[in-house]
C-alpha cells in the first residue's frame with residue numbers, strides 16, 4: 001500500500017489536538033468514539049475560516065438554511081439517486097435530537113420503540129429518557145455455506161413483526177449500520193417496509209453514515225424505496241461522520257411525505273433554531289464541494305480495514321470481524337477467547353492500552369463483542385492491532 005499524508009499524523013499530535021477520542025483515556029490509543037483522526041476537508045476548513053473572518057456568529061440566517069438544504073439535495077441526487085425537495089431537508093442540531101423529536105411527535109404516545117440490536121449505544125438510553133420502553137430485537141446472524149466471509153447480519157423480520165404486534169410503533173433503522181458495518185440491499189429494506197406497512201408503523205431511518213460506503217456497495221435511502229416507505233419514514237443524516245464534524249451541531253432531517261411536513265411546520269422551528277450557524281456553513285461545504293476528499297478518505301479507510309483483516313487472519317483467527325460494507329467501525333467478536341470474565345473492551349484497555357467500545361453497550365446482542373474505530377492513521381492502527389494481538393497471545 002502506498003503512503004498517504006494521513007500516515008504522517010502522530011499520536012502526540014492527536015493528543016495535543018485534544019479530541020474526545022484521544023483525551024478521555026489519555027494513556028491509551030483511542031479507537032472508540034466515532035470521530036476520525038484526519039481532521040476535515042480543505043473545503044470545509046476554508047468555508048469555516050471565511051465565516052470566522054466575517055464573524056458569522058449570529059442566529060441562523062434563512063439563506064444558510066436554504067444553502068445547506070440545496071447542497072444536501074444535490075448530494076443525495078448525485079450519490080444516492082434520491083430526488084428530495086430541498087424544502088423538506090430541515091436543519092437540526094444532531095441525529096439524536098432528531099430521534100427525540102421523532103419519538104415525541106411522530107410515534108404513538110407511550111408506545112415502545114422497536115430497536116434491532118446490536119445498536120448504536122445511545123439508542124438504548126434515549127427512549128427511556130422520554131418515558132418509552134424499548135423492545136430489543138436481536139438481528140439474525142448467518143454464515144453463508146462455503147463462504148469464508150464471516151458472519152452476515154440481517155434484520156429478523158419475524159421478530160420485528162412480533163415487536164409491532166406487542167405494541168411497538170416506531171422502528172429504528174440504521175443504515176449503513178453502526179456497529180455491524182452492513183449496507184442494506186433494496187430487497188432487504190423492501191421486506192422491512194412490508195412489515196412496517198402491515199402494522200401501520202413508523203420508521204426512523206438513521207443514515208448518518210450514508211456517505212461512508214465502500215466499493216461494491218451502494219447506499220439506498222430507505223425512504224427512496226417506494227411511496228409506502230416514504231409515507232412511513234423520517235430520515236436523519238448528517239455530514240458529521242463522513243467529514244468529521246460532530247461538534248459543529250448540524251444534522252439534516254428529511255421529510256418524505258406531506259403529513260409529516262405539516263406536523264414539522266407546527267413543531268420544528270425551535271429545534272431548527274438551535275442548529276449552529278457555523279455547522280450549516282460546514283455542512284454546505286462538505287456536501288457541495290468535498291466529494292473528492294470523501295472519496296480519498298474512503299480509499300484510505302478501506303486500506304485500514306484490509307490491515308485489520310490481514311492481521312486477524314495471521315495472528316488472531318479466533319477473533320471474527322463482521323464484513324465491513326460501510327462506516328469506519330469494525331465489529332469484533334471475541335467470544336471464542338477466554339478473557340478471564342472481563343468484557344473485551346475492558347480487557348484491551350488495561351492489557352493492550354487500546355480503548356475500544358464495549359459491545360454490551362450496544363445491547364444484549366453485543367455481549368462478548370467490541371467495536372474498533374478504524375479511522376486513524378495506518379501506523380497507529382498497526383500499533384493498536386499489534387498491541388491487541390500481543391495482549392491476547
Ligand SMILES: Cc1ncc(COP(=O)(O)O)c(C=O)c1O
Nearest residue numbers: 034094095096120178208246251
Ligand atoms: C449511527 C449513529 N447515529 C447517530 C450518531 C450520533 O449523531 P449525532 O452526533 O448527530 O447525534 C452516531 C454517532 O456516532 C452514529 O454512529
